[in-house]
Structure formats: C-alpha cells, structure tokens
Amino acid sequence: MLSSVPILAIFTAVCGFVSNVAAVGPRHQLLSRNDVFNTDEQTYLWSHDSVRVFHDAPGMIWNKTLADAASSWANNCQIQHSDGTLLGGTPYGENIVAGSGVFGIADAIAQFTLDEADYDPSSPTYNHFTQVVWKASTQLGCAVTECPNVFGDVPANYYVCLYYPPGNVVGEASSNVFVGGL
Numbered sequence: 001m002l003s004s005v006p007i008l009a010i011f012t013a014v015c016g017f018v019s020n021v022a023a024v025g026p027r028h029q030l031l032s033r034n035d036v037f038n039t040d041e042q043t044y045l046w047s048h049d050s051v052r053v054f055h056d057a058p059g060m061i062w063n064k065t066l067a068d069a070a071s072s073w074a075n076n077c078q079i080q081h082s083d084g085t086l087l088g089g090t091p092y093g094e095n096i097v098a099g100s101g102v103f104g105i106a107d108a109i110a111q112f113t114l115d116e117a118d119y120d121p122s123s124p125t126y127n128h129f130t131q132v133v134w135k136a137s138t139q140l141g142c143a144v145t146e147c148p149n150v151f152g153d154v155p156a157n158y159y160v161c162l163y164y165p166p167g168n169v170v171g172e173a174s175s176n177v178f179v180g181g182l
Helices: 039-055 064-074 105-118 128-133
Strands: 008-014 061-063 093-099 139-151 154-164
Touching (some): 039 128, 093 128, 105 128
Antiparallel strands (some): 139 154
16 A cells, blocks of 8 residues: 655756856757646746746746656656766756655655755855756756656656756856845
8 A cells, every 4th residue: 555655765966067068958949938838847847937036047948858858767767867868968957856645746846946955155065956046057858757666665756857058067056056035
C-alpha cells in the first residue's frame, strides 16, 4: 500500500561549470507564453516566474528542445544528473527532483526554491534556488514521468527541468542572483 507521506529526493547541477558561455544556444523552437496552450507548460513557466519576479529575473519562455531532452532523460527513471550529455555539448542548467504521493509540478518547483534561505550574496553558493532565479537563464524545458520503485517499492514522479543559458556559472552570481524582493 502506498504511503500518504511524500518521499523526496532533490538534486541540482550545471552540466560542467563554465566561465564564459557562448551566446549561441541549442537549435530550438521557442514559444512565447501566448503560444503555449499546454497546461503543464504554463504551470512550469508560472511556477518559475512567480519566484523569479521577486529576484529581478525576467519571465522565462518555453523551449521545446529543452523539454524534449528533459523528457528523454526523465523517461530513463535514473534519479541522477545527465552530466551535460543531452544537447550534444551545448551547456545547460539542470534541476531534478522526485517525490511520491501527490507531487505535482508546482510542488516540484517549490522544492527547488527551498534553498533560498541558504543563499548568502556575500559568499554565493550555487544550488537549486540560484538556477531557478538566475537572471541570464531565460529558456526553460521540463518534463515529468512516473518511475516505479524509486523509494523502495513506492513509485514517484520524477521531474527534470533544463535551463538555457545555464545558471550557476561560477563568478557570475552577483550579476544574476538578486535578493531582497520587489
């Protein structure tokens, strides 16, 4: 019998820390908020943007290439980072989380932002929260799949979100992560 208590695993990464990211992005199809009719896509965007607005970061746009790569990785049900292998060498940021029970998109993105209290701009660390609010990251693609036996015999929803350009670039936190709200 499934437990009603959620079980959670959360990870973050930038696939290879980079110092100067080239402005050339992955070949992709960009969709504006007005073009997105998929409720899941809207929920991913809203869940990110509702946090980003308090950190002087612009709204994100959906990137189908990132979403397809996130889906491909999530469908493997390996609760680990892709290590930069999904876009043929193009760098991207990545947040992953798995949770059991009722664990929807907004819950997953909320887990990413729990690291906010740990962020100190005088001594920046890079975590889930910093990737979500990273000002230079403007494109998003996410996916979810249900994976069996993630937590013993308990299935879980496994979320993968990819970001472009990647956040969490060492040495660039002061110009990309703003604290203090509106």
